[in-house]
Amino acid sequence: MSVEFSAEQYAIKETAERFARERLAPNYRKLERAERFDRDILLEMGALGLLGPELPEHLGGLNAGSVTAGITMEAIAYADPNVGYIPLLTSLTGSILADYAAPALAAQLIPRMLRAEHLVAIGLTEPKGGSDAANLVLKATRAGGGYLLNGEKTSISLAAQADGIVLFARTGEPQAKSRGISAFYVDLYSPGVSRSRFNDLGSRAVGRGSLYFDNVFVPLEQRLGEEGCGFIQVMQGFDYSRALIGLQCLAPARASLDETWEYIQERRAFDTPLARFQGVTFPLAEGETRYTACRLLCYQTLALRDKGEKHTAEAAMCKWWAPKIAGEIIEQCLLSHGHSGYSMDLPHQQRLRDVFGFRIGDGTAQIMKLIVAREKAGRAVIQY
Numbered sequence: 001m002s003v004e005f006s007a008e009q010y011a012i013k014e015t016a017e018r019f020a021r022e023r024l025a026p027n028y029r030k031l032e033r034a035e036r037f038d039r040d041i042l043l044e045m046g047a048l049g050l051l052g053p054e055l056p057e058h059l060g061g062l063n064a065g066s067v068t069a070g071i072t073m074e075a076i077a078y079a080d081p082n083v084g085y086i087p088l089l090t091s092l093t094g095s096i097l098a099d100y101a102a103p104a105l106a107a108q109l110i111p112r113m114l115r116a117e118h119l120v121a122i123g124l125t126e127p128k129g130g131s132d133a134a135n136l137v138l139k140a141t142r143a144g145g146g147y148l149l150n151g152e153k154t155s156i157s158l159a160a161q162a163d164g165i166v167l168f169a170r171t172g173e174p175q176a177k178s179r180g181i182s183a184f185y186v187d188l189y190s191p192g193v194s195r196s197r198f199n200d201l202g203s204r205a206v207g208r209g210s211l212y213f214d215n216v217f218v219p220l221e222q223r224l225g226e227e228g229c230g231f232i233q234v235m236q237g238f239d240y241s242r243a244l245i246g247l248q249c250l251a252p253a254r255a256s257l258d259e260t261w262e263y264i265q266e267r268r269a270f271d272t273p274l275a276r277f278q279g280v281t282f283p284l285a286e287g288e289t290r291y292t293a294c295r296l297l298c299y300q301t302l303a304l305r306d307k308g309e310k311h312t313a314e315a316a317m318c319k320w321w322a323p324k325i326a327g328e329i330i331e332q333c334l335l336s337h338g339h340s341g342y343s344m345d346l347p348h349q350q351r352l353r354d355v356f357g358f359r360i361g362d363g364t365a366q367i368m369k370l371i372v373a374r375e376k377a378g379r380a381v382i383q384y
Contacts, residue, residue, distance in 0.1 A: 003299040009068055016050050016075035024079035031082060031205035032350060036161055039116070042086055046116030050076065051090040055098055060111035066240065066302040073244050077251035081354045082205040084248040085157055086116065092241040093120040093166045097185065100225035100233055105185060109164070121162035123153040123186075123211065124234060133168075134178040134231060138213065140169035146220045147171070149186065149213040155361060159209035160197045164188055168230045176228070183230035185222045192216040202353030208361075238363065239315040240305055246298035246318035249326040249358055252351040253291055256333035259347075260284060263337060280336060287329040294322050313375035320368035323358035330355060 005013065023041055031037060045051060053068045055061025062068070069091050077084035090113050097106050097113075097120075112118035126137055138151025149169060156165070165186050172180020186193075193216055197209040225233055261284065264274035274280045298318045304311035334341040334348035341348055359365065 003067060003296070003303045005067075005071065008064070009071055012049075012053065012064070012068060013071045013075060015048055016072045017078075019045065019048055019050065020075050020079035024076065024083055028080045028082075028347060029350065031080070035204045035207060037083070037086070037205055042083075042116035042119075045076070045083075045086065046114060049114075051087050051116060052094045052110075052114050054091065055094050055110060055114065059098060059106060060114045061094075065306045066243075067299060067306055070244060070247050070299060070302045074247045074251045077248045078255050080205075081248055081252045081351065082203055084251070085203075085206045086119070088241060088244050088248060089119070089121060089158065090114065090116075091244060092237050093122055095240060096166050096183065096224060096233055096237050100183065101185060102221050105221060109185065118164065119158060119162045120185075121156055121158045121165045121188075122234075123156055123165045123167040125153060125155045127152055127154050127210075133234070134181070135174070136168060136170045136181055138167075138169045140171045140182060140184065140218070143217070147184065147218045147223070149184075149192075149216040149218060152210055152212050154210040155198075155208055156211055157203070157206050157208055157361070159195055159211055160207045162188055165211070166224065168234055171227050178231035179228055181231040182227045183224040183233050184218050185224060186213075186216065186218055190216050190218075201356065202350070203357050208357075239312050240302075241362070242315040242319035242368075243298045243301035243305070243311075245358055245362060246294065246301075246322035249322045249355045250291060250295050250298070252355060253287070253326040253329040253333075256330045256348050256351055257284065257287060257291065260333040260336050274336075283332045284336065287325075287332055290325045291329060294318070294325055298322065313372045316363075316368040316371040316375075319358075319363055320365035323355055324365065326355045327352060327359070 023044060027038065049062060050072045053062040053064040053072060054066050057063045073084055073087050076087060094110055094113055097110055109118060113120055124133055128137065129135055138149065138153060140147040140149055165188055167184045167186045168181055169184060170180055171182040192214040194212045195209055197207055200208050264280055267274045297314065301311045301314040301318055304314060330348055330352045334352065337346060340346060
């Protein structure tokens with residue numbers, strides 16, 4: 001299966017690459033030190049139409065499809081994989097809101113999200129849950145025209161900077177497992193919400209942390225879809241976001257490869273360019289091969305989504321494979337630069353740290369392989 005870009009998609013690609021080159025790349029290291037995003041730059045990105053291009057036109061999107069979202073992700077993450085979280089979360093939460101929110105709520109939120117005026121996180125993981133997403137503890141209890149939220153979400157990307165969150169909470173009894181989970185949109189400036197921030201190895205501009213909900217009131221009209229259907233909604237959303245995450249990881253690997261091919265042509269050893277040594281070029285050639293194969297898998301997955309075809313297994317493959325090979329490629333590029341590659345002055349070390357977190361968050365490799373096995377062998381054979 002091949003994926004070909006249209007003239008319109010190439011135009012979006014050119015716009016995204018120019019913005020990333022001029023506005024994002026020079027600030028990559030600076031944002032890590034600041035440990036937060038520059039909201040003015042995000043507003044510029046939104047004004048260019050680089051957020052949620054697949055979302056419906058009547059809500060401010062371009063209705064341009066998932067492949068187009070992948071194109072913009074790739075361009076942005078090439079310059080700064082952390083800024084890639086903004087299109088990732090906009091596409092993931094925006095799709096959930098477009099499909100399940102009350103029309104008035106969707107019309108209020110999504111245009112602002114697309115302009116980067118309103119950042120929305122995703123709230124699934126809990127301290128005792130981790131990968132066991134069906135066993136949520138955070139409780140949503142019916143109360144006076146809405147719900148009261150009590151509990152904690154943890155390992156939430158953008159926890160300290162998000163304005164709102166698509167939150168998954170238990171509305172049924174624990175024995176109901178996934179059938180007792182509902183989804184809500186929650187304003188994170190509501191009374192009773194508090195936040196903490198983790199001291200992480202990478203993705204420091206994004207900021208991961210915990211959110212605490214102490215009798216936080218959410219109006220009934222901010223429930224997303226029917227009560228008890230939240231788990232299905234988030235799982236379908238992850239089939240999309242996992243392919244975008246694949247490109248978010250591969251793009252910085254592409255950047256390191258480009259820089260390393262250039263470096264080994266200029267750097268000399270024994271009065272010979274490093275590019276003449278097979279011990280230097282062969283590992284990079286292997287990286288190019290794996291990069292190309294995984295990138296095609298990610299775009300194939302997005303193309304299947306655009307055609308309305310099943311892509312759960314492919315999405316899971318993207319999620320476990322891309323962070324692994326991207327990290328290995330970046331590591332090899334760092335080593336190819338020798339002692340200078342080990343310096344904090346070059347970007348390889350930061351890319352390596354930023355990509356590594358995706359081997360843990362949004363579904364571990366073990367869970368992704370279980371999903372692939374279940375899709376191929378069937379639930380009757382693979383028991384979880």
